[in-house]
Amino acid sequence: MNKREGAMQLPRLEVAGVDAWLVRLFDDIDDANMPWIMALLRRCEESFGEALIDLVPSYTTLLVHYDPLQLTPGEARSRLAMLLADLDPGEDGDQGEGTxxxxxxxxxxxxxxxxxxxxxxxxxxxxxxxxxxxxxxxxxxxxxxxxxxxxxxxxxxxxxxxxxxxxxxxxxxxxxxxxxxxxxxxxxxxxxxxxxxxxxxxxxxxxxxxxxxxxxxxxxxxxxxxxxxxxxxxxxAGGDTTPAEERGPNASRKNS
Missing domain, CATH: 2.40.100.10 (Cyclophilin-like)
Structure with a gap:
């Protein structure tokens, strides 16, 4: 998984419970992360089939929730490792970079x-x-x-x-x-x-x-x-023009 120059990091598999793995593909938020995450999401859908319960993507990770009655944690991890081995965000035509x-x-x-x-x-x-x-x-x-x-x-x-x-x-x-x-x-x-x-x-x-x-x-x-x-x-278009609540003169701001 090293086809993109720049911020690519090696993926890490982290335990997220008895029936879930968190795949951390990146450490930093970047627009270019999304094609990789969506490519893995589609691969998981195909590979896990009926054993898949849910997939939750985020800026840098993909949470894979599976049925522990159909797969052991070790089997799920091995399956993810195989999917990651040759992951390619350009393997199909719809990776979040379409027309x-x-x-x-x-x-x-x-x-x-x-x-x-x-x-x-x-x-x-x-x-x-x-x-x-x-x-x-x-x-x-x-x-x-x-x-x-x-x-x-x-x-x-x-x-x-x-x-x-x-x-x-x-x-x-x-x-x-x-x-x-x-x-x-x-x-x-x-x-x-x-x-x-x-x-x-x-x-x-x-x-x-x-x-x-x-x-x-x-x-x-x-x-x-x-x-x-x-x-x-x-x-x-049906928009609501009701004014929003003002911040107020004493409202402060977070620095991060």
């Missing part, structure tokens, strides 16, 4: 009323309002993991000029659809919830729907692009 037809687009209304930290991000970056919006919406992001809340997708990586620490004091109520940034990540809140990320806009997309197959609009391995729209187009 633009596979990119999921989320329409976003970037505005201070729904994104109170938009002006803060402008000050922090030294960019104009238009440049901040262009920087955030001008690239594709990979969905590295799902978590925190159903449908909440951790996406990266942000351009360096948009990196901003999380709020030290989280909001008690973040409106559904709020588009936010924190450190090198960006996401959108699928439902009303507490949250400590910096709000910069809002999407009209329905990110979590119990009637949808799989519930979540976004899945690990997806590529996502945010598309800036004006208020009129946002409202016509």
């Amino acid at each position: 633009s037809d596979n990119v999921k687009e989320l329409q976003v209304w970037y505005d201070d009323s729904v994104g109170p930290e938009l002006s803060l991000l402008q000050e922090h970056s030294g960019l104009s309002r238009e440049a901040v919006i262009e920087a955030h919406s001008g690239q594709e992001y990979h969905v590295f993991a799902l978590g925190f809340a159903p449908g909440f997708a951790f996406m990266g990586s942000l351009p360096k000029e948009l990196v901003l620490p999380r709020l030290d004091t989280p909001r008690k109520r973040v409106p559904a659809g709020s588009v936010a940034v924190a450190n090198r990540q960006t996401s959108a809140y699928p439902r009303i919830s507490p949250g400590g990320w910096n709000l910069i806009g809002r999407t009209s997309a329905r990110l979590f729907d119990r009637e949808r197959d799989g519930f979540s609009l976004l899945r690990v391995g997806d590529r996502v692009r945010f598309v800036a729209v004006d208020r009129d187009r946002f409202e016509k």
Whole structure:
């Protein structure tokens, strides 16, 4: 597993319980990790078959949960070792690096009323309002993991000029659809919830729907692009224009 130059590390297999192995493919978060993780995920699906219970990918790892009645820990480990021996992220045509037809687009209304930290991000970056919006919406992001809340997708990586620490004091109520940034990540809140990320806009997309197959609009391995729209187009798409809660003058920030 040494076909990519740069940050590739040798994979490590770590015990994650009596019925799970954690495969650590990388030590550092990097956009280029995703094709390798998704290649291993597909191989596990094929190799483990009915013995597979669940696969949980993240930025640097893949958790493999299997049925201990069908496989012993040693057998599962040996199977993973074989899959890793000649792992190739280019072994099929869909490794998270597909064509633009596979990119999921989320329409976003970037505005201070729904994104109170938009002006803060402008000050922090030294960019104009238009440049901040262009920087955030001008690239594709990979969905590295799902978590925190159903449908909440951790996406990266942000351009360096948009990196901003999380709020030290989280909001008690973040409106559904709020588009936010924190450190090198960006996401959108699928439902009303507490949250400590910096709000910069809002999407009209329905990110979590119990009637949808799989519930979540976004899945690990997806590529996502945010598309800036004006208020009129946002409202016509069903977007909620209710102002977000302000941080407050005494809110501080985390340093990491």
